[in-house]
Amino acid sequence: MSLTEVSVVDVDAGGSSSVFVLLQLEADAVQLQLLDPPALYAAQVTAAMKPRALTCSGREFVAAVAAALTGAERFELRWAKAARALTLMERAAFAVKFATLQLQPVESWRQTLHELAARQTRQREQLGRLQTQLDAARSLLKQKEALLETALQSQQRREDELFRGFCRVLNAKKDEIARLRGLHKSEQEDDASDDSRLSEEEEEEPKRHKKEAVDAYSKLPPELRQASVHISSADDLLSSMDDIIKNEQEVDDATQRGTTQTQGKKEETMRKTRKVNSSKRPVPTPKAEPEPKPPSAPPADEPMDSEEEDILDMLS
Structure with a gap:
């Protein structure tokens, strides 16, 4: 109706x-x-x-x-x-x-009017209840909006804190990586410098040994240098060191075997060494030879004494 x-x-x-x-x-x-x-x-x-x-x-x-x-x-x-x-x-x-x-x-139109009035009253009351419910719903909605806004702000603050913490951790990791890279680079540079220094030392080591050998030989007394192998210069000494070491090794082997031929081989070795060193000496300018003297008996080759062996061991 x-x-x-x-x-x-x-x-x-x-x-x-x-x-x-x-x-x-x-x-x-x-x-x-x-x-x-x-x-x-x-x-x-x-x-x-x-x-x-x-x-x-x-x-x-x-x-x-x-x-x-x-x-x-x-x-x-x-x-x-x-x-x-x-x-x-x-x-x-x-x-x-x-x-x-x-x-x-x-x-009976009056009765109809009363019915209409009562109906309008009921509708008005119903509208009032609906309005009250609507106001309550609006108030509840405002409260929920306020709570939602507070929750969003709290969540935003939390996200900002997490983001800042993440940035701090990330920056710390980057700094640590940079530090480790620098440390690794410095270690590589140190290793390279050590290698270069070792290579230089290895290159200088033979020269130093040669210089020490020459210095040691030059410091020997004249009588020991004359009694030892005839060497004209330091270059002759260094060039014949391998032969001397090889001959000494053969002499040691012969001595350990205890054969009777040890002394003969040792004298032969020394004669070969003298011959090699004599061949390397510069040829002197020919001079007027004195009158020949009557030949004398050739002296027998004397064996090497202990001092000469010590000198050879030192040089080797």
Whole structure:
């Protein structure tokens, strides 16, 4: 049931006015009450009341009447209060009569008004309750929004703290990586410098040994140098060191075997060494030879004494 104010054309007065229409929809009918103060009129619209000229069905006719009485722009309402007739005119290129509803006056209109007033009161109370619920919902929504904003701010602060902590850890790792790389690079440079120093020392080691050997030989007393192998210069000494070491090794092997030929081999070795060194000495300028003396018996080769062996061992 709904009460609607609709605009009508007052046929009796020749102008426009408004009336209140109360509709109650049923399955195949519409209960209509029209209030034109102080009178109340009523009518029932059914599918059987459909004019024959209309091509729609009876149910469609009832639905069209209900739409027209609720203010549909498709229809124009003409109210004749004297004839108690409500005519529905369909708007088109020209107005076409759709249907005419004949209404009857209702004597108990006051009761209807009381029902309407009570109904409006109930609706007002219902609207009040709905408004209260709406206000409570709005207040709750504001509280939730405030809580949500607080939670978002807290989450944002937490995320900022985590991000700053992550940045600190990342920077610390980068610094540590840079430090380790620098340390590794310095270690590589130290290793390279050590290798170069060792290589230089290895290169200088033979020269140093040669120099020490020459210095040691030059510091020998003259009688030891004369009694030792004849060496004309330091270069001759260094060039014959391998032969001397090899011959000494052979002498040691022969001594360990205890053979009787040890002394002969040793003398032969020394003669070979003297011969080699003598061949390396520079050839002196020929001078006038003195008169030959009578030949004397050739001296026998003397074996090497212990001092000469010590000198050879030192040189080796």
